[in-house]
Amino acid sequence: MRPRLLHPDEDLDLDHPVPSNAHELLRDLGLDDLVAGMAAGDTTIAEVARHTLLTSLTDPAVIGYRQAVLRDALAHPELLRTLHRLAEGALLREQHVYHGLVSNPGSVLKRATEVLELALEDLRRLRDLAARYVDEVRSPALTALFTTLRDQFDEPALAAFDAQVQQLRFRDGVVVSARLGLGCRATDLVLRARPSRGPVLRRLLPPSRSSTVIRIDDASDVDRRALTDLREQALGDAAKVMGRVSDEVLRFLTLLHQELGFYVGCLALYDRLRVTGAPVCFPDPSTDARPVLVARELYDPGLSLRTGGRVVGNDVAADGVPLVMVTGANQGGKSTFLRSVGLAQLMLQAGTFVAAGSFRATVATRLFTHVERDEDTTLRSGRLDAELREMRAIDDQLAPGDLLLCNESFSSTNEREGSLLAHAIVRAHVESGVRVVYVTHLFDLARALHEDAPATTCFLRAERREDGTRTFKLLAGPPLPTSFGEDLYRRIFGEDGEPDRDRDGGGDGDGTAGLRSSAT
Amino acid sequence: MSSDPAPAPPAISVLFRTAADEPPPPDGLDRAALEDLNLDQLVGVLARRRPSYDLTPTVTRRLTDPDAVAYRQEVFRDLDRDDVRDAVDRFCAAMLRLRRFRSLAVSRQAPAERRSWHLHAGRVYVEAVTRLVGDLAALEVRSRGLTRLHGHLEQLLASSPFRTLAADTERVHAALGTVRYRLHLVPQGVEVLHDDGDETDLTAALATTFAAFLPDELPVPNPEPRRAAAMTHLEAQILDRVAELEPETFAALEGYVDDHPDPVDPAVLAFDRDVQFYLAYLEHVATLRRAGLPFCEPIVTRAAGSPVLRETFDLLLADKLLTEGARPVGNSLELADPERLVVVTGANQGGKTTFARTLGQVYHLASIGCPVPGREVRLTLPDRVLTHFAREERLADRHGRLQDDLLRMRVILQTASADSLVILNELFRSTTIVDAQVLGRRILDRLAGVGALTVYVTFIDELAARGPDTVSLVATVDPSDPALRTFRLERRPADGRAHAAALAERHGLTYEAIRARHRT
Structure with missing residues (x-):
């Protein structure tokens, strides 16, 4: 008798270990x-x-x-x-x-x-x-x-x-049948329904002449204990059943x-x-060999709960590509996007709705995150060392079918080094059958990946309007060689910068990434 | 089988062909040898495996007739078969129960209980003997010992007293088995009732009613109800009432005890006792065999000949080494006429004493009919095994020690014959090298004169060079690292220098090293 509301064959087991990460x-x-x-x-x-x-x-x-x-x-x-x-x-x-x-x-x-x-x-x-x-x-x-x-x-x-x-x-006492076992001790005790000849209790209370009645001497602890033991043995099997039942x-x-x-x-x-007016949908899990991450108006439900308002949703159409590279302006919503992907993936695989207009994704065997932290630390070499150690720990567990979310990994060293490290690692993982969503301002890395294999990567970048303001919206398109730090500079210092020379020129002619709505 | 009218049953033993084979108890020299060879430890090891049997006489007394040894070797060969050993183990387990029941049949209070233990003992006996006869027939044992036992038991089984016993046992047991009664337990006491045939099993009814809440998987076991180890006073009172309810059955039980006061055949008891020697030794050997150590059935002769021992090892040291994760080193000795003296020299702690002890153990074990450590062993049964081992505690008084050594040697030389094995370990260690050399030579001359097979462990290299009757064995070192002892003994002239040179090299004390240092 089990409710089985979460799984057709299994009970919820809160003691079942959660993933090590x-x-x-x-x-x-x-x-x-x-x-x-x-x-x-x-x-x-x-x-x-x-x-x-x-x-x-x-x-x-x-x-x-x-x-x-x-x-x-x-x-x-x-x-x-x-x-x-x-x-x-x-x-x-x-x-x-x-x-x-x-x-x-x-x-x-x-x-x-x-x-x-x-x-x-x-x-x-x-x-x-x-x-x-x-x-x-x-x-x-x-x-x-x-x-x-x-x-x-x-x-x-x-x-x-x-x-x-x-x-x-047992208001009338306990009735048990028995046989003679080893050494003539009672064995095969079977608990019987009820006294067969009315309440013996009454006949026992006055001194009884009957030779078949044994009265326990109140003073004899030994006999009293023996009687208790006998009663416990008589009840043993019934207790086993009823203990299990209760x-x-x-x-x-x-x-x-x-x-x-x-x-x-x-x-x-x-x-x-x-209540915020944001969409919620039942996601579509995919187990195709072909990797899929296609979403419309995907947003971070945590951010929505924290702010209590509607937050910006993003579209992504990584259909058939195992790697999503997100580049672009600082504070352009990259980290939020990464969280929205991770949460949607976990909610999909928990069997609940997700915070999106639509969402279709490959079911991941396991989900891993690698996030640069402690951005103020000055011990750069120590940080890179720690980062690599963490990546190694993840790498030891990674297997084909897993999903790895990286947020500014290897930013703790210079762009060239970090890019080279990350490039090798990302390529190795993707080629091993791991899906990767990688958020970075490392232009070298994004460019290298774009040159390598544009057809197997979906590129997104944080949108910056002509006037330099951010929409927190991600646009499909190849990486651009600046992270728009100058926008920030311009906004703070109010001076006019150089003319825009980095407007997306190439578009998505290769067809690997796009803005297409991804209703599933 | 002949059916002579009731001859006294022949004394059937799996240890001896006849009573005449039984050796006398060990004398002082024998006891000293057992101690020197660590065979007192073997007695302890086997006693721990069979605490309720005294195996000491069998383990300590050597046989001197090769056919008496062969008689035991045959039994060992049969019992080395898993199927035969299983059958005998089963029989011995039954005999253990039999003895326990027989003692309860005497010690318990309630007469009905005592009688029922007597009946149980009878049942175990009848079953054990019947089963053993069947097993021995099916297994086609080859040894004279087990074949004779089989014949005797077949006769016993066919005898009319045994058949009566078996029939009575079954009849009374079956009658007791049909006794059913009912107990009505209330806080004030118990009523004992006839079984009224009410078959309502309350426990089963509960299981049916609450089936929806009885999961299929195994439940966590509830605590078993407490039960006194032996029948309580209350239970004895209940048994009395049950006996009153079933007078005929209990009268039959009483009659059974009167009719069969002591049903067990002496040869059956003797077999159970004697076979423990074989089982305990085989159990001990099995652990060593599992570790890959070789054991073999020695070829023993009476006629004086040259011994062959291949890959033997110290039985008791092997046990210790295996528990420490190490393995004993096997050593071999092969003598050819006229070689009778074996002088062992070489590296300290190089296995000299162990070799001497191993040799003595193999001779002793072969003499009591056991499989021995080694790949191949051929030897002449010694009339005596005489040993003298240096012991630290005997070194307290140097003069006294030398005198003791000589007095003891006199006794050994008086006792030894051409058929004796003499093992002398670090004799005259307390005296000067010159004394040890002179006295050692004299002793060896005397022993050579007697013709006893002699092992002489010494640090005096010169004693190893005697003549064609003497073999020199040297405890060796590893050629690649002369400081490493191999525990392997080699047959070659004693030089003692290889080891010394190695130590000098290691410590920088060779001639060249010292010269080179002093040159600068």
């Missing part, structure tokens, strides 16, 4: 802003959301499985929220019974009895809700869960639960609460993004 992903992509936007203060939802975003799905079928639940959730937001509240309440009540370790069959049975008594009412409520909505929902996950709840926990079944639970209170009831409620939490979080995020 989870810390880098959280930091470099600003993932926690997204998580906070989903959780709205709920710590369980935050935990589930973070875990789900970090442990990417790679099977498009499972991505579709979650997307279907999410579509149901968007169609019936209150249904999902009510189920979530119900599971939460039930869990709280039953966990209250459950705390502490129990070590013997008698107490395992006692606890199981209490848990089940509470669970009966919760199961009844869940069933009623399921029965009401089973024909409304479309997703395989919710349909299956609702059908099971409706069919497994009908009134006769719940009545049978109740009857068994009452029997487990564990499983609790597990079901826990999973239900956690897995629903993911969708409730998605609903919250949806509302907060939509």
Whole structure:
């Protein structure tokens, strides 16, 4: 009995390890802003959301499985929220019974009895809700869960639960049958339903003449203990069954609460993004050998949540090319673009919607980020060394099918050196089957890559208008030999610079990159 | 099989052809030799493997008749087969249970319980013997020892007392097996009842009712209920009531004990005891064989001949070395007529003492019928193994030591014959080189006169050059690094200088080195 709302064959397992570079992903992509936007203060939802975003799905079928639940959730937001509240309440009540370790069959049975008594009412409520909505929902996950709840926990079944639970209170004592085992000790103890000849209790209380009755001397601790042991042995197998049953009831409620939490979080995020008027779409995962990153109005949802307003979206059409090079003006939105790619990729592979008008991308086996940091540090050689070490650590894990996001990697040395280093590394990775999105102001690097293999690279650059102002919009086109630092200079010093000589002349005649809308 | 009317059963032993083969207990010289050769450690090692059997007499007493040795070698050959050993191991495990049950049949309080242990012991006995007879027939054992045992057991199995025992055992056991009763446990005590035939298994009913919450995967095991190691007073009282409910069955049990007070055949007990020697030794050898160390069945003769020992090693040192991740070095010795004296010289700590000890061990192990360390061993069974090993604690008083050495040598020389093995290790170490040389030569002359096979470990190189009756073995060093000891002994004239030169080279004390230093 498992909810299976996140995966058709697996339960959510928060103990399942997240990727070893989870810390880098959280930091470099600003993932926690997204998580906070989903959780709205709920710590369980935050935990589930973070875990789900970090442990990417790679099977498009499972991505579709979650997307279907999410579509149901968007169609019936209150249904999902009510189920979530119900599971939460039930869990709280039953966990209250459950705390502490129990070590013997008698107490395992006692606890199981209490848990089940509470669970009966919760199961009844869940069933009623399921029965009401089973024909409304479309997703395989919710349909299956609702059908099971409706069919497994009908009134006769719940009545049978109740009857068994009452029997487990053993008000008339414990009856067990036995055989003679090794050394004539009782063996094959089988717990029987109820006393066969009325309550013996009454016959035992007055001094009994019957030779078949053994009264325990109250003063004899040894006999009392022996009697307790015998009772525990009689209850042993039943305790094993009921211990598993109560564990499983609790597990079901826990999973239900956690897995629903993911969708409730998605609903919250949806509302907060939509309120800005920015688009949200269900992405299209691709598993073709042909690498794809095609998006329209792709934006950084974290930035949107932080600013509370609509942020600039970008289009990218890297269809069939494994490398996206983003060059151009400082503060032109390159880093934001890189984060929007990374977050969209993680959201795609978490099975939720993405912050874009449309989004189609190859499913990545793993996602890595390499970001230059500590921009003020003066120990340049030490920084390059550290950067290379980090890259080496990533490189040790990289495999074909992975996606690597680089932000100003190897900027800590001079442009020539940095470009040469990066050029070799990027080429090696791309040729090994790794997809790379690389954001840089290293013109040498971009130019070299453009000369090498223009047909396998999608070039984007930060837009600068004729007047030098930035739109934060990326344009398709080959790299330009300046990073527009002079724009900044001009804006600050207000003097007129040189005439524009760097307007894009070549266009995208090679056809590898373009501004085409990428509705999928 | 003949069916003579009840002759006294022949004494069947897997250790001796007849009682006459049994050697006398070791005397003082034997005990000293066992200690010098570290064979007292082997006794300890085997005793640890079989703590409840006393293997000391078998391990310490050498046989002197080659056919008596062959008798054991045959048994070793049979038991070296995995299938035969498995069958015997199974039998021994049953005998272990048998002995435990027999002691419970005496020590326990409740009469019914005592009788039931007696019955269990009888059952184990009947099963073990029946199974062993079947196994021995199917396995086609070859050794005289196991063949004779097989014959004896076949006779036993066919005898009418055994058949009666087997039938009675089964009948009473089956009757006890049908006893079913019911316990009604309440806080004040227990009622013991006839089984009323109510087949409602509450545990099974619970499993059915709550099937939806019983996951398929293996559950975390609940703690097993506590159970006293032996029957409690309360359980004994319950058993009394059960006996009252089933008077006939328990009367039959009592009759069984009266009819078969001591059912176990002495030859069966003797086999279980005697075969432990073989099993323990083979177990010990198995660990060394797994590490790739060779063992072989020695060819033993009575007629004086020249020994051949190839790739032998110290059995007990090998064990220690393997646990340290090292391996023993195998050494060989091959003598031809008239060679009788082996003088061992060479590098300190170069394996001289180990070689001497190895030789003594191989002779002793061959004499008790065991497979020995080595690829090939051919030797004459010695009438005595006489040893004298220098020991640090004996060096306290130099004069006393020399006197002790000489007194001991006198006893050894009085005892030794042409059939003896004499191993002398660092004799006269306490005296001057001149004394050691003179006295050593005298002793060797005397031993040569007696004709005993002698190993003489010494630091006096001159003793190695004697004549055609003497072989010189030298503990060698690695030619590429003369400071490295190889632990390998080579047959060549003792010079003692290669090692000295190597040490001089290393320390810069050669003639040339000293001259060269003083020239400048």
